[in-house]
Amino acid sequence: MKTLSTLATGLAALGGIAAAETPEARGEYLVRGIMGCGNCHTPIGPEGFVMEQELGGRLVEDNDMFTAYAPNITPGSRIADWTDAKLARAIREGIRPDGTLIGPPMPYSAYRHISDDDLSAIVAFLRTVDPVDTEGPASEYRIELPPSYGPPVESVDAPPRGATEAYGEYLAMGLAHCMECHTPMTPRGPDYDARLGAGGFEFHGPWGISVASNITPHADGLDGYDDGEIKAMITEGIRPDGSAMLPPMPYPYLARMTDDDLEAIVRYLRALPALPNG
Numbered sequence: 001m002k003t004l005s006t007l008a009t010g011l012a013a014l015g016g017i018a019a020a021e022t023p024e025a026r027g028e029y030l031v032r033g034i035m036g037c038g039n040c041h042t043p044i045g046p047e048g049f050v051m052e053q054e055l056g057g058r059l060v061e062d063n064d065m066f067t068a069y070a071p072n073i074t075p076g077s078r079i080a081d082w083t084d085a086k087l088a089r090a091i092r093e094g095i096r097p098d099g100t101l102i103g104p105p106m107p108y109s110a111y112r113h114i115s116d117d118d119l120s121a122i123v124a125f126l127r128t129v130d131p132v133d134t135e136g137p138a139s140e141y142r143i144e145l146p147p148s149y150g151p152p153v154e155s156v157d158a159p160p161r162g163a164t165e166a167y168g169e170y171l172a173m174g175l176a177h178c179m180e181c182h183t184p185m186t187p188r189g190p191d192y193d194a195r196l197g198a199g200g201f202e203f204h205g206p207w208g209i210s211v212a213s214n215i216t217p218h219a220d221g222l223d224g225y226d227d228g229e230i231k232a233m234i235t236e237g238i239r240p241d242g243s244a245m246l247p248p249m250p251y252p253y254l255a256r257m258t259d260d261d262l263e264a265i266v267r268y269l270r271a272l273p274a275l276p277n278g
Contacts, residue, residue: 027125036250056132076131113174168268
């Protein structure tokens with residue numbers, strides 16, 4: 001069994017990947033890196049992530065609103081029978097081939113921003129991972145799910161890659177889904193219009209309850225932190241005073257980001273409207 005620290009070491013060793021040469025390589029960088037898919041979809045044992053069952057699914061959230069199981073997304077599951085287009089739609093729009101809606105906490109308000117090219121790369125990589133022959137229970141929702149998460153997504157283009165605010169917005173709003181987790185939640189989804197990045201969303205897990213931090217440049221948020229300190233919190237889960245931050249922030253996955261991607265996210269966060277805690 002591989003531990004979380006083993007995973008972090010392995011991901012860090014691969015962290016120098018820059019522009020992908022193939023869709024599968026780009027997809028691996030996204031799935032095992034900035035998206036942190038295994039953070040929800042890989043089982044966790046007493047010693048950390050069970051990497052022999054990578055992406056094989058697990059219980060990811062149990063609260064008053066729902067008991068959610070992240071499904072097996074390896075070729076050993078039912079997605080092996082889905083076409084690439086149907087798998088892509090499930091990832092970006094939350095709609096299964098049978099027309100049913102996939103519920104939270106899958107971050108669909110964020111994943112609707114994933115570009116066509118990156119979405120194709122994610123699907124290409126998922127087809128290559130080792131199959132896991134398990135099928136977990138169905139999720140149970142004690143809330144009413146919407147008919148959809150929005151109109152059909154026709155096509156999405158990403159800004160040019162680079163250490164820019166524009167590309168940082170694409171990463172933080174889409175692939176890394178930073179803003180979905182760090183924005184207060186309403187019955188209709190994250191309050192992007194009025195409270196973007198203001199924090200306050202609660203996450204429940206073996207660690208107890210963690211609350212998403214304010215990541216705007218306000219005194220309640222990132223004001224007063226230098227870029228290096230922000231990067232260490234994102235990729236290492238360590239505050240400037242040396243104290244450890246709580247999950248579910250996928251620190252070992254984010255540690256695999258390229259320097260340019262990490263810099264782009266920091267530049268975007270610096271440009272957000274400064275908002276106090278809710």
